Amino acid sequence: MADACNVVGQLAGMEDKIMSFAKAVTTKIKIDQTPRQLIWALNKTKIYRYCPVLPEEKRHRTPLLLVFALMSRPSILDLRPGHSYVEWMLQRGYDVYLLDWGIPGPEDKDLKFDDYVLEYLARAVRKLKSFTGVEEFSMLGWCIGAILATAYAALRPDDGLRNLILLTAPLDFSNREMTFAKWTAEGNFNVDRVLEAFGNMPGEMMDAGARMLKPVDNYLLNYMRLWDLLEDPEAVKGWQAMNTWVTDTIPLAGGAFRQLVVDLYRNDRLIKGEWFLRGERVDVSRIKANLLTIIAEADHITPPCMSKAIMDHVSSKDKEMFLVRSGHIGLMAGSSGPKVTWPHMDQWLSSRS
Amino acid sequence: MAEQQSANGKPVDPLDPWRQMRDSYMDTWAKAMVDAVNTDAYAKATGAMLETCLSVSSPFREVIEKAMAQALQHLSMPSRADVLSLAERFTNMEMRLDDMDAKLDRLATPAAKSPGAKPAAKAVRQNRAKRVRKGAR
Numbered sequence: 001m002a003d004a005c006n007v008v009g010q011l012a013g014m015e016d017k018i019m020s021f022a023k024a025v026t027t028k029i030k031i032d033q034t035p036r037q038l039i040w041a042l043n044k045t046k047i048y049r050y051c052p053v054l055p056e057e058k059r060h061r062t063p064l065l066l067v068f069a070l071m072s073r074p075s076i077l078d079l080r081p082g083h084s085y086v087e088w089m090l091q092r093g094y095d096v097y098l099l100d101w102g103i104p105g106p107e108d109k110d111l112k113f114d115d116y117v118l119e120y121l122a123r124a125v126r127k128l129k130s131f132t133g134v135e136e137f138s139m140l141g142w143c144i145g146a147i148l149a150t151a152y153a154a155l156r157p158d159d160g161l162r163n164l165i166l167l168t169a170p171l172d173f174s175n176r177e178m179t180f181a182k183w184t185a186e187g188n189f190n191v192d193r194v195l196e197a198f199g200n201m202p203g204e205m206m207d208a209g210a211r212m213l214k215p216v217d218n219y220l221l222n223y224m225r226l227w228d229l230l231e232d233p234e235a236v237k238g239w240q241a242m243n244t245w246v247t248d249t250i251p252l253a254g255g256a257f258r259q260l261v262v263d264l265y266r267n268d269r270l271i272k273g274e275w276f277l278r279g280e281r282v283d284v285s286r287i288k289a290n291l292l293t294i295i296a297e298a299d300h301i302t303p304p305c306m307s308k309a310i311m312d313h314v315s316s317k318d319k320e321m322f323l324v325r326s327g328h329i330g331l332m333a334g335s336s337g338p339k340v341t342w343p344h345m346d347q348w349l350s351s352r353s
Numbered sequence: 354m355a356e357q358q359s360a361n362g363k364p365v366d367p368l369d370p371w372r373q374m375r376d377s378y379m380d381t382w383a384k385a386m387v388d389a390v391n392t393d394a395y396a397k398a399t400g401a402m403l404e405t406c407l408s409v410s411s412p413f414r415e416v417i418e419k420a421m422a423q424a425l426q427h428l429s430m431p432s433r434a435d436v437l438s439l440a441e442r443f444t445n446m447e448m449r450l451d452d453m454d455a456k457l458d459r460l461a462t463p464a465a466k467s468p469g470a471k472p473a474a475k476a477v478r479q480n481r482a483k484r485v486r487k488g489a490r
Contacts, residue, residue, distance in 0.1 A: 007367055007368070010368065041447075042444075042447050042448070042451055043444045043447060105440065106433070106437055107437040107440035107441050107444070119448075123451055123455075126455055126458075127451075127454075130455075130458040130462070177391075179390060179391045182391065182392075182393060182396040183396045183399065183400075185396065187397075187400075188393075188396040188397055188399075188400040189396075189400050189403070190400070190403075190404060190407075193404065193407050194403070194407065197407050197410070197411065197414065212390055213387070213390065214383065214386075214387055215386045215387075215390060216379065216382050216383035216386045216387075217383055220379070221379055221383060224379070300387075
């Protein structure tokens with residue numbers, strides 16, 4: 001009898017639950033809310049300085065420059081108040097700067113890694129140093145941002161880079177069994193044809209590709225998880241914040257996408273030392289900055305094998321590899337972020353800043 | 354009427370066994386799909402599908418682009434190519450401005466480094482910081 005009452009009660013509440021579910025899925029919430037100031041802009045690229053929350057004497061002297069991927073918005077680093085990496089680092093006395101690559105337009109279709117590293121990133125570093133008045137800085141690169149940071153550290157080792165933090169860095173493409181490697185292999189994917197049609201690689205296509213790595217998780221289980229969380233408003237807010245970020249897709253400049261596929265996924269040129277940007281060889285053995293590589297053990301986008309090899313190639317005397325039991329995004333934006341990844345990063349960086 | 358309670362004191366949910374069955378089925382399905390998309394056959398199939406889509410849409414795209422360019426020309430309006438070329442020129446101008454900014458910084462730096470001129474150099478930096486645009490929110 002009690003069972004029957006329970007089932008009837010649950011069915012009666014179903015309509016409300018469906019409405020709440022639909023609202024949660026279709027509503028975008030405000031993310032990226034930490035106050036910041038624009039200090040430099042060039043084309044679509046901008047540097048923001050997050051407003052410090054500690055007085056100058058309690059802050060670390062070395063500024064931290066965040067370099068995120070080219071094909072997603074960097075708002076994942078500042079997801080929502082109380083669950084924001086940027087906010088957390090500010091509270092621990094870091095002077096945090098964000099390099100936002102912006103959204104490439106059709107006129108940017110020829111931008112390559114060469115331009116991003118040696119033009120935009122190099123100029124951004126110059127501006128950062130002149131603005132802060134400090135010659136040394138720390139740089140954190142995540143995903144494709146880690147490729148850019150690594151290339152910069154290798155090409156400009158004497159430019160003041162003191163600490164290099166790489167998060168889920170796709171640097172070693174030698175494993176041909178990786179799903180992305182198979183999808184982008186010659187004969188399976190005609191990169192020139194796609195770029196001829198679209199100019200830049202559309203964000204929706206890349207998003208679909210990333211989701212198809214785990215189709216059931218991303219297209220079904222993600223929503224079932226939300227259904228089960230509906231009675232917990234805080235958890236729903238967290239889900240919505242993540243969904244807002246995930247669905248905010250941006251294109252990747254055509255030239256950079258071609259290099260990603262041809263130079264890196266197909267020919268593994270970076271770690272082999274055969275990658276040239278504007279005629280300069282990217283030799284990772286020239287990297288001498290203190291290095292912290294953070295790897296997500298359950299990363300399906302950048303499997304751990306792609307990030308480990310760098311440790312054997314760099315010249316850095318101070319280097320550490322740190323493994324987190326999490327996924328590609330979860331290591332920063334999931335529960336592992338504030339519990340494991342952020343504290344470790346702070347512990348490593350504070351003594352070096 | 355007393356509610357049925359489980360051993361840990363929580364009310365018994367009659368849908369729990371169904372949920373467990375659902376989760377276990379989904380888990381198996383998810384793993385199978387991850388394996389399925391990581392095959393050469395899947396990679397070849399999606400590649401072929403994309404190729405077909407692009408081949409079919411390409412002639413239409415070209416016709417639309419030509420027609421649009423002609424229409425804009427007749428209306429004496431700038432074409433897409435004109436706007437793109439303008440955007441490129443703006444970027445080049447921004448680059449030149451950034452070069453000048455770098456030169457100005459270099460001029461200000463020696464002043465900042467000399468001990469006697471510290472307050473002036475700080476003022477230069479502060480003035481420049483004030484001039485920067487506020488981030489759009």
